Amino acid sequence: MASPSSTARVPRSAARGRHPGSATREQGPGAPRPGSRVRRQLPTSPWLFAAPGILVVGVFILYPFVSTLVNAFTDRRTLMPGEYVGLANFRELLHDEMFWTGLRNSTLYVLGVVPALVLLPLLLALLVQKNIPGITFFRSAFYTPVVASIVVVGLIWVWLLDERGLVNALLEAIGVGKVGFLSDQWLLLLSAMAVTVWRGLGYYMIIYLAALANVPRELHEAAQVDGAGAVRRFFTVTVPAVRSTMVLVAALSSVSAFKVFSEVYLMAGPDGGPAGEDTTLVMLVQRTGTGLTGRVGYASAISVVVFLVTVVLMLLVLRADRKEET
Amino acid sequence: MSVTEKAPPAETPATARAPRLRDEHGRRIRVWELVLRYALLLGVLALTVGPFLWQLSTSLKGPHEDIFSSPPRFLPGDPTLHNYQRVADTIPVWDYALNSLKVAAANVVTNCVGSALAGYALARLRYRGRRLATLVFVLAMLVPAESIIIAQFTTMRELGLNNTLIGVVLPGCIGAMNVLLMRNAFLNLPYEIEEAAFVDGANAWQRFLRIALPSVKGTLAVVAIFAFMGAWDDFLWPLIVLSDPSKFTLTIGLNYLHGTFANDERLVAAGTIIAVAPLIALFACLQRYFFRGVGEGAVKG
Structure with missing residues (x-):
């Protein structure tokens, strides 16, 4: 995650200490240039290079973002321009039971998914870290769920967790009996979380593998000499060494968990269950704001809440990180 | 064999018996550790790739084959591409x-x-x-x-x-x-x-x-x-x-x-x-x- 300041850092050729002459060479349109070629190129072409990207990002990301903020204060509908209504949408949110259901489910999703996605992929990375024969095959195989579309993954698990599906057949075979994974409100949410974790394992495993490669072997050896067992070494050597990666994973996974849509949409259906009790916030946005009668204004207000919560989540993770550090 | 697997430090007997397998730092990997690792790897493999294979197997099962059987049948008895046609x-x-x-x-x-x-x-x-x-x-x-x-x-x-x-x-x-x-x-x-x-x-x-x-x-x-x-x-x-x-x-x-x-x-x-x-x-x-x-x-x- 690049902070604006670090990405905006301008590496001047002079600062890099290469060829003193190069510092003045590309100073921009204002600088006197020896070759007429350069004069012809510079004023226009840099913007030609960047223009397509800026245009796309401006029209399809930044403009919609601003327009979401504006629409949230209007009663705009899909086919109706709408008027300014002040905070009416946000007041309505407070009394909208479905909004609170969505907020609850999306929040529960974060609480359920993030700890699992911070810890399990780390353990998995430790498992595939050592170069034993065939390990590259296992690493690739564990990544397969990441490659598959979320729709494919969702449908595979809908079939696996079906009342007559494989998981229930196995549970029955060992005498546990059938479990209504997809019929009970809470079990369904839990199953969707499990699918999210299942699909995220391989992705975060790769991130952790890169971090583990940078842990000095000497630390482990020193701890081993001191008589620390595997569990002890995990907590005293591995965890501190990959802590910043754990924070990164927590940040990435909590933001994406709060925005959960596809898993629950596929497993609970477009309405989030018979009474919508498994609706998540983004599902509510999609349901409210689309179609010919879509309430764009109201859906935008929910979108603003989604955006604000993701910002708060990021800040919380970063703050927890700083607290632990001091 | 079982002695080496149970002895907690297991350093001497296991390493003596171990095949010449070394990790990236040149240290020998003990046999019981290797067995444990492969067992875990296979377990996770079943969890991550298994669902895809089950889906593949289901897609290849013909109309007359029971896909709901318990205990489940992992391999299609009579594989067919009929479902893809459908x-x-x-x-x-x-x-x-x-x-x-x-x-x-x-x-x-x-x-x-x-x-x-x-x-x-x-x-x-x-x-x-x-x-x-x-x-x-x-x-x-x-x-x-x-x-x-x-x-x-x-x-x-x-x-x-x-x-x-x-x-x-x-x-x-x-x-x-x-x-x-x-x-x-x-x-x-x-x-x-x-x-x-x-x-x-x-x-x-x-x-x-x-x-x-x-x-x-x-x-x-x-x-x-x-x-x-x-x-x-x-x-x-x-x-x-x-x-x-x-x-x-x-x-x-x-x-x-x-x-x-x-x-x-x-x-x-x-x-x-x-x-x-x-x-x-x-x-x-x-x-x-x-x-x-x-x-x-x-x-x-």
């Missing part, structure tokens, strides 16, 4: 696959060209407002797509592009993160070669095309693969922007198939295999770029 009869699955392919291919081309150009402008060219241009991409990257999706939809309506494949491609056709990835790749190149070309009179286009671009092929491949995968797998945006069933992409078509024929598991299974097979093949061929993309996207992005 998917094609039920929904225009090959048209959907073609739509997905068009969207994904377009996404690859626009992302590669657009982000290479913009990345080069941000990294190498000098002009007023470059910091601002960089900031535009950083801000765009930080906006969560889900929170602007309704406004993107109304924007598409205003442009008259809703319910078209172009509308599916446009919002992500030059990803801000890809631009920043390319920028980083160009920044990591040494200046000297480009300077030499500059002295020789090469203009910005020539320097970009002949010198800088060939040096960042690796990152470009990462951008291409993730653009393909992102477009092929995307669900929420095409679901919102496409309403005409003849224009569906595979993921939306599958959702439709599931919604309409949910109780025909063989059919849905065949559909999902059609959707996932190309990506697994792609992944099998180009693994290292997939892994590289995860690292670059997460750490630098």
Whole structure:
């Protein structure tokens, strides 16, 4: 995650200490240039290079973002321009039971998914870290769920967790009996979380593998000499060494968990269950704001809440990180 | 044998017996540890790949085979491609696959060209407002797509592009993160070669095309693969922007198939295999770029 300041850092050729002459060479349109070629190129072409990207990002990301903020204060509908209504949408949110259901489910999703996605992929990375024969095959195989579309993954698990599906057949075979994974409100949410974790394992495993490669072997050896067992070494050597990666994973996974849509949409259906009790916030946005009668204004207000919560989540993770550090 | 497995320190007997297997630091790996590792690896393998195989197996089971049997039967007794034929009869699955392919291919081309150009402008060219241009991409990257999706939809309506494949491609056709990835790749190149070309009179286009671009092929491949995968797998945006069933992409078509024929598991299974097979093949061929993309996207992005 690049902070604006670090990405905006301008590496001047002079600062890099290469060829003193190069510092003045590309100073921009204002600088006197020896070759007429350069004069012809510079004023226009840099913007030609960047223009397509800026245009796309401006029209399809930044403009919609601003327009979401504006629409949230209007009663705009899909086919109706709408008027300014002040905070009416946000007041309505407070009394909208479905909004609170969505907020609850999306929040529960974060609480359920993030700890699992911070810890399990780390353990998995430790498992595939050592170069034993065939390990590259296992690493690739564990990544397969990441490659598959979320729709494919969702449908595979809908079939696996079906009342007559494989998981229930196995549970029955060992005498546990059938479990209504997809019929009970809470079990369904839990199953969707499990699918999210299942699909995220391989992705975060790769991130952790890169971090583990940078842990000095000497630390482990020193701890081993001191008589620390595997569990002890995990907590005293591995965890501190990959802590910043754990924070990164927590940040990435909590933001994406709060925005959960596809898993629950596929497993609970477009309405989030018979009474919508498994609706998540983004599902509510999609349901409210689309179609010919879509309430764009109201859906935008929910979108603003989604955006604000993701910002708060990021800040919380970063703050927890700083607290632990001091 | 069992003695060595139970003895907790197990150092001497196990290492003596161990095959000459060493880890990356030249230390021997003990046998019981190796056995434990492989057992765990196989367990996780069953969990991660098993569901795909079960789906494949279901898709190959004929109409007369019981797919609900308990205990379950893992292998189809009489494998048949009949279900794939039936998917094609039920929904225009090959048209959907073609739509997905068009969207994904377009996404690859626009992302590669657009982000290479913009990345080069941000990294190498000098002009007023470059910091601002960089900031535009950083801000765009930080906006969560889900929170602007309704406004993107109304924007598409205003442009008259809703319910078209172009509308599916446009919002992500030059990803801000890809631009920043390319920028980083160009920044990591040494200046000297480009300077030499500059002295020789090469203009910005020539320097970009002949010198800088060939040096960042690796990152470009990462951008291409993730653009393909992102477009092929995307669900929420095409679901919102496409309403005409003849224009569906595979993921939306599958959702439709599931919604309409949910109780025909063989059919849905065949559909999902059609959707996932190309990506697994792609992944099998180009693994290292997939892994590289995860690292670059997460750490630098």
